[in-house]
Amino acid sequence: MPKIAKPPMSEGMINFLANPERFTRVTRPLRSWLAGLAALLLVWGLYLCFASPEDYQQGDTVRIMYVHVPAAWLGLAIYGAMGLSSFFGLIFRHALADAAAKALAPIGAVFTALALATGSLWGMPMWGTPWQWDGRMTSELVLLLFYIGYIALHASIEDEVRAAKSTAILAMVGLVNLPIVHFSVQWWNSLHQGGSIFVKGGPTVGAEMLWPLFVMVGAYHALTLWLFLIRLDSEILARKYRALRARLSFN
């Protein structure tokens, strides 16, 4: 067997965690802490949501914001993270990057769907309609479609290595293309309805509303990280299982 040169330590954290064994060893104890942190922040954030004052225009419905905004933010952030890890997987053949992108996709899809669902729940009392073909909502919907396409592509290719490669290419294409879709949708909306209907609820967000929002954003992040580590770990286990089964059937 040829000897594999050890990468120099200067290449840092990313390389250090590229080894699946080491990754599992480092992150497994982290997981229960993350779960605890997420639960704590979620309880605190939800308490703050109801303790915060009502909006003078929107009344109680403004509280939907605290579950809606972080979900929308994470839907976008996870999409960026998927693009980044696909880039690492495709260009540098990073061992865990493909698995990371695969693990992230359903989480991002669920957050995007959650953002759309809470958005339309918020829209019903505020705009009098659950759905407006507004630029933001439409591009959020396209983002959800992209997630679904990504997951479907991964599921439909049997060979795991090929599936990882194809989805990484799709993610890279999406990374450059979805911003264009986003801006074209903005442009389309401004073309059709010159900004007459949409006046956002609160004038400016006050500090007493910003605080619960921050806590909820933190809670969502901790939750995402926790779910991500669990999914990544189970993906590593699944890989091991597949490799073992292949070796057994070969013998």
Place this chain on the structure above:
Amino acid sequence: MIRASFALIRRDLGLSLTRGGGPLLSVGFYLTLMAMIPLSLGPDQAVLSRIAAGLTWLCLALSSLLSLERLFERDYEDAVFDTLRLGPLPLELIALLKCLSQWLGTGVILSLMTPVVMIILGAPMSLALMGLVSAFLGSLSFALIGGIGASLALGSRKGGVLMALLVLPFYVPPVIFGAGLMQAVQTGASPLQALAFLSAYALFALALGPVAMGAALRSALS
């Protein structure tokens, strides 16, 4: 290399024009969609003339989707790609040429029909020229972006539906710009902005498509 490129285009065009009724299929689909629209929306001329241009764009996008499945699939199954790779052309160029001949064989024909479809659906005559120009640009981006989807879906189960799901979100900009262009012409606004965006997207697809398709084909062929 140039001679090889032309030979490839000639072969693909010949195959798509003579065998299997390639363009006829797409044209038939295009016309069927067109006929379904008044049937589902009612024959009210006032309603139809307002939405005719936009609906034509939708039909064009869906019809371009139809022939994508054959773009790489047959050559992939017949191992033609392995032969082509022995030649002087890089895989990126092969993919690009295949998309271009797909466009020449199907997209251009659909584009030529677009003004007719638009007018039959009730759009004013004045849209015909712009409709033609924009359909050329739009179908070019459809073919190139669609090629990315086709190359990604190679060798997977349920290729066709999967491809539609992958490709349609990226068909959004040309549909928006194309339909916006039609609307601009109809309302007398300057069509330049939409036309520039539409061309920009076609050029963007021309730059991005070959790289992505090359990578996807390479992974499918390995």
